[in-house]
Amino acid sequence: MSKPGVYPPIIDDPYADDVTQPFWDATQQGKLSCSKCRKCGTMLLPPQPRCYECQNDSFDWVELPGTGTVYSFTVVRHPLRPDLAEAVPYVSAVVELDGTQGAGARLLTNIVEVDVDKVRIGDKVKVRFDKISNALTVPRAVPAKPSPALSG
Amino acid sequence: MKDKTAVVGVGSTPYWKRGGSLPENEMSMACTAILAALDDAGLTVKDLDGFAIYSSSCDPAQVASVLGVPEVRFAATLTSGGGGSAGCIGLASAAIVSGQAEVVVSLMTLQQVGRRLGRTQTTGGPPVVPASPYGSGGVPPTYAFGAFSGLISPGHSFSILTQRHMHLYGTTREHLCEIAINQRANAIKRPTSIRKDPLTKDEYFNAQMLSDPLCLFDYTMESDGAIAVITTTAERARNCKQTPAYVMASANGGMGRWGPAIFNYFQQPDEYFASSGHRPVAKRMYEMAGIGPDDVDVALIYDHFSPMVLMQLEDYGFCGIGEGGPFIADGNIRLGGKIPVNTHGGHLSEAYIIGMTHVREAVEQVRGTAINQVPDCEIALVTGGPASLPVSGTLLRR
Numbered sequence: 001m002s003k004p005g006v007y008p009p010i011i012d013d014p015y016a017d018d019v020t021q022p023f024w025d026a027t028q029q030g031k032l033s034c035s036k037c038r039k040c041g042t043m044l045l046p047p048q049p050r051c052y053e054c055q056n057d058s059f060d061w062v063e064l065p066g067t068g069t070v071y072s073f074t075v076v077r078h079p080l081r082p083d084l085a086e087a088v089p090y091v092s093a094v095v096e097l098d099g100t101q102g103a104g105a106r107l108l109t110n111i112v113e114v115d116v117d118k119v120r121i122g123d124k125v126k127v128r129f130d131k132i133s134n135a136l137t138v139p140r141a142v143p144a145k146p147s148p149a150l151s152g
Numbered sequence: 153m154k155d156k157t158a159v160v161g162v163g164s165t166p167y168w169k170r171g172g173s174l175p176e177n178e179m180s181m182a183c184t185a186i187l188a189a190l191d192d193a194g195l196t197v198k199d200l201d202g203f204a205i206y207s208s209s210c211d212p213a214q215v216a217s218v219l220g221v222p223e224v225r226f227a228a229t230l231t232s233g234g235g236g237s238a239g240c241i242g243l244a245s246a247a248i249v250s251g252q253a254e255v256v257v258s259l260m261t262l263q264q265v266g267r268r269l270g271r272t273q274t275t276g277g278p279p280v281v282p283a284s285p286y287g288s289g290g291v292p293p294t295y296a297f298g299a300f301s302g303l304i305s306p307g308h309s310f311s312i313l314t315q316r317h318m319h320l321y322g323t324t325r326e327h328l329c330e331i332a333i334n335q336r337a338n339a340i341k342r343p344t345s346i347r348k349d350p351l352t353k354d355e356y357f358n359a360q361m362l363s364d365p366l367c368l369f370d371y372t373m374e375s376d377g378a379i380a381v382i383t384t385t386a387e388r389a390r391n392c393k394q395t396p397a398y399v400m401a402s403a404n405g406g407m408g409r410w411g412p413a414i415f416n417y418f419q420q421p422d423e424y425f426a427s428s429g430h431r432p433v434a435k436r437m438y439e440m441a442g443i444g445p446d447d448v449d450v451a452l453i454y455d456h457f458s459p460m461v462l463m464q465l466e467d468y469g470f471c472g473i474g475e476g477g478p479f480i481a482d483g484n485i486r487l488g489g490k491i492p493v494n495t496h497g498g499h500l501s502e503a504y505i506i507g508m509t510h511v512r513e514a515v516e517q518v519r520g521t522a523i524n525q526v527p528d529c530e531i532a533l534v535t536g537g538p539a540s541l542p543v544s545g546t547l548l549r550r
Contacts, residue, residue, distance in 0.1 A: 007301070007302030009300065010277055011277070011278055011291075015291040015292070016296070019293060023297075072425075073315060074364055075361075075364040076363045077360070077361045092308060092312075094418045103425070108301035108303060121315065136296070
């Protein structure tokens with residue numbers, strides 16, 4: 001199951017509530033969506049019960065382009081669990097998503113299909129949707145311009 | 153609160169490598185540390201009437217009954233984790249200044265036998281412990297949003313902040329290496345230190361990378377041990393056995409949107425993402441004390457990860473924001489430098505008792521009894537965190 005560079009699934013259910021379920025409904029359709037405050041327009045990811053800017057509690061769901069920029073990252077090289085021995089080294093990243101204000105809607109994700117030694121802050125990435133179970137499809141990131149040696 | 157209280161007693165168990173404290177247990181270790189701290193001050197359990205702790209570091213109900221404390225008049229904890237280690241002295245002082253208690257103990261007891269602190273997020277499944285004992289439990293609905301990132305330990309999280317700092321300011325691994333080497337050099341002279349072998353640059357650069365850009369020597373070690381300190385009124389302190397370490401100022405907290413910061417949050421605004429989260433706390437602390445960073449003689453800076461020393465040097469104003477790397481490279485943090493840092497060896501080399509070794513060293517520096525004594529030390533800074541808020545800073549003076 002474990003593939004080099006891919007952090008393996010540890011859950012197969014999104015454990016969603018009414019606030020978060022629309023996000024997972026969208027990923028199952030291959031779409032990245034974001035919660036947007038109806039009052040001030042702040043984008044929130046993960047969605048929360050209140051907007052941190054205006055404390056409003058009503059939101060719309062908007063579709064994002066599914067592209068973004070590496071804000072920061074680490075290359076995890078030491079496996080903290082036995083099942084991670086084949087996954088390391090893998091890249092964990094904080095990605096700022098196009099179509100959002102950045103902070104408040106950053107995506108924490110695993111960047112896959114990438115040479116781990118070549119990842120840099122500022123790299124463009126795009127979201128790929130990986131089906132984990134019938135209930136859960138998750139966004140992982142890949143380089144916007146695929147590395148020829150690693151794609152596929 | 154300024155100068156109205158003082159730390160008068162310090163006590164501890166030995167420091168052990170993780171698991172080395174057996175057959176002691178948390179209670180026996182807590183009792184040893186508290187009794188030693190009271191004795192250091194020339195006080196007894198009959199004098200003790202308060203508990204001001206952090207991170208729920210002991211259960212005052214149990215400790216008070218085991219030790220036979222006559223009456224507990226105050227028992228409170230700062231929330232979250234190690235960020236409160238310096239701030240619990242402020243909590244003790246607040247209890248004392250407000251007249252609620254007079255002799256207050258703060259402590260940490262750490263025994264990593266059944267559970268390793270650094271692996272708190274690595275169980276391989278969703279969290280089973282609810283955020284509050286009064287909630288309905290279950291897996292938080294936001295959990296799945298971070299569960300596929302692979303960010304599963306504090307080390308991974310601090311690597312993210314460090315990488316960003318390097319990107320913005322040109323900070324390098326050479327800078328982090330100097331932090332590790334400085335602290336090892338200080339630890340070597342102390343009998344309490346767990347790591348006593350000299351650390352060379354070659355060893356640092358040949359060490360295993362755990363999560364880029366951090367290697368083995370950028371991570372704290374894993375230890376067991378207990379440390380307690382006693383705080384009381386300035387008036388009473390003058391009749392205690394030791395030179396009082398007066399509490400000039402103490403502050404805890406942080407920007408609301410620092411929040412859980414490094415624990416699968418990472419939504420802090422740009423202006424303080426690559427920081428220690430301490431800036432607002434530092435400002436309030438200096439204002440309370442009426443001094444600035446130039447007045448501080450020694451800095452005991454919470455160092456679970458070496459880059460957080462660098463970011464705190466910036467946030468506490470010892471150098472400009474983004475200038476921590478060059479500041480360190482110039483030798484400023486060494487004994488004899490502009491601001492000696494972690495003269496006890498810190499978490500990286502002495503022992504990791506979640507910040508309380510730093511409080512102990514601050515007291516010893518102010519008393520003039522430290523092993524790596526800074527000459528004419530008048531004022532010591534001690535910090536707790538970076539972590540989820542509250543983080544904290546305290547100034548002690550002779």
